[in-house]
Amino acid sequence: MKKMNIGMIGAGFMGKAHALSYAAMPMFFWPAPAIPVRKMVADVNEKAAKDAAERLGFESYTSDWRKMIENPDIDLIDIVTPNDSHAEIAIAAARAGKHIICEKPLARDAAEAKTMLDAVKASGVKHMVAFNYRRTPAVALAKKYIEEGSLGKILNFRGTYLQDWSADPNSPLSWRFQKKIAGSGALGDIGTHVIDFARYLVGEISEVMASTKTWIPERPTQSGGVDKLGTVKAAENVEKKAVDVDDEFISLIKFENGAIGSIEATRNGWGRNNFLTFEIHGEKGSLYFNYERRDELQVCFADDPEDRRGFRTIYTGPAHPYGEGLWPIPALGIGYGETKIIEIYDFVKSIVNDTEVSPDFNDGYQIALISDAILASAEQKQWVKVEEKSLIKTV
Ligand SMILES: NC(=O)c1ccc[n+]([C@@H]2O[C@H](COP(=O)([O-])OP(=O)(O)OC[C@H]3O[C@@H](n4cnc5c(N)ncnc54)[C@H](O)[C@@H]3O)[C@@H](O)[C@H]2O)c1
Numbered sequence: 001m002k003k004m005n006i007g008m009i010g011a012g013f014m015g016k017a018h019a020l021s022y023a024a025m026p027m028f029f030w031p032a033p034a035i036p037v038r039k040m041v042a043d044v045n046e047k048a049a050k051d052a053a054e055r056l057g058f059e060s061y062t063s064d065w066r067k068m069i070e071n072p073d074i075d076l077i078d079i080v081t082p083n084d085s086h087a088e089i090a091i092a093a094a095r096a097g098k099h100i101i102c103e104k105p106l107a108r109d110a111a112e113a114k115t116m117l118d119a120v121k122a123s124g125v126k127h128m129v130a131f132n133y134r135r136t137p138a139v140a141l142a143k144k145y146i147e148e149g150s151l152g153k154i155l156n157f158r159g160t161y162l163q164d165w166s167a168d169p170n171s172p173l174s175w176r177f178q179k180k181i182a183g184s185g186a187l188g189d190i191g192t193h194v195i196d197f198a199r200y201l202v203g204e205i206s207e208v209m210a211s212t213k214t215w216i217p218e219r220p221t222q223s224g225g226v227d228k229l230g231t232v233k234a235a236e237n238v239e240k241k242a243v244d245v246d247d248e249f250i251s252l253i254k255f256e257n258g259a260i261g262s263i264e265a266t267r268n269g270w271g272r273n274n275f276l277t278f279e280i281h282g283e284k285g286s287l288y289f290n291y292e293r294r295d296e297l298q299v300c301f302a303d304d305p306e307d308r309r310g311f312r313t314i315y316t317g318p319a320h321p322y323g324e325g326l327w328p329i330p331a332l333g334i335g336y337g338e339t340k341i342i343e344i345y346d347f348v349k350s351i352v353n354d355t356e357v358s359p360d361f362n363d364g365y366q367i368a369l370i371s372d373a374i375l376a377s378a379e380q381k382q383w384v385k386v387e388e389k390s391l392i393k394t395v
Contacts, residue, residue, distance in 0.1 A: 002034040003036075004035070004075050010079065018344070036344065045224075078102075082181050099126040104129050108181075131192070136291065140322065141297050152283035157197075157253070159197055174222055174226075174229075177219055185246040187375065203255050208377050221240070276290070284303065
């Protein structure tokens with residue numbers, strides 16, 4: 001069977017998730033389009049790279065990602081580093097003719113994302129941006145209902161991503177709170193997943209009207225580059241430094257097809273852990289999804305008899321998208337890992353079969369344009385059209 005050699009850059013949270021998906025993909029989807037071989041892992045922190053090779057099952061490691069890109073044996077570069085290094089790595093990988101999967105957000109802002117899109121277009125490599133939540137079977141099922149017309153014309157989209165891991169002012173100033181590294185705060189980190197849902201399910205967003213807030217203006221500094229996502233609290237008397245990104249945003253949105261809606265995200269919502277939701281109303285029905293109950297899609301159809309009309313719950317299983325490779329009984333449980341396994345399956349399949357895959361760098365760029373428009377709108381306190389000329393350079 002065909003093999004595909006993987007070089008992964010970054011050995012933190014997403015390094016673990018992506019390594020798992022390379023190992024597990026053929027166990028779920030068989031025959032696999034190709035067997036991923038975990039060839040080399042890179043991390044700026046040499047010990048992290050060495051440990052990752054051992055723990056995550058890579059044959060070799062390096063602290064210099066350029067060595068991996070020069071290596072002719074590597075077919076696919078996987079970028080799982082913080083956002084400030086995505087562009088430099090992706091452009092070098094594209095020039096070297098490697099296929100690329102890059103974590104989201106694609107870049108710190110749209111201008112940077114455009115340089116990445118131009119590089120992959122020029123080289124002709126396959127590219128994907130890792131908005132994996134759309135590969136939750138219940139979300140793909142929502143897409144199927146909408147495409148089949150079960151909801152009729154879509155009227156609106158209400159999406160949220162609410163978390164609480166950084167609501168404690170004592171959780172450290174990791175890279176996620178620094179504009180120079182992250183580009184933006186809750187917007188780029190989690191809001192972009194909701195923007196991806198909105199575009200995937202309803203269509204292109206044309207205009208936004210937003211407000212942003214930074215609730216915790218300074219946080220204790222931390223040593224080391226890895227973000228522990230609030231699980232490590234700073235010691236007493238640690239120096240504090242300024243947070244220069246949003247903790248929360250709320251945006252009204254208009255779609256090109258006439259639908260309207262709202263998107264919001266916060267990392268300060270106590271009690272909300274991974275409250276990634278959407279509710280969509282169409283002329284013929286409604287859908288509701290909440291990632292905290294990700295095996296379920298709530299559906300309501302207008303043509304159900306009036307005395308039994310209301311939301312009902314579909315538990316995803318073998319009859320639903322990706323069901324052929326997942327578990328044999330509905331509601332056995334889909335996890336975060338499965339969304340990443342499906343993502344890698346679809347990407348490797350697109351490389352082997354030379355077919356289109358989404359979300360790709362063009363989607364990543366469009367999402368960056370929308371994100372920049374949200375920041376511009378919050379600054380200008382007015383509706384902003386999603387187009388290059390109305391954007392501000394953010395980093
Ligand atoms: N799709 C998702 O659901 C999801 C979830 C979390 C994070 N992410 C994205 O994944 C990316 C990584 O986030 P994370 O949570 O894994 O971060 P992390 O802090 O856990 O790990 C980042 C790792 O990258 C290494 N690193 C930093 N700069 C590097 C460089 N220039 N070269 C090589 N290694 C470098 C660090 O040493 C660290 O080991 C980010 O873009 C983030 O937005 C996506």
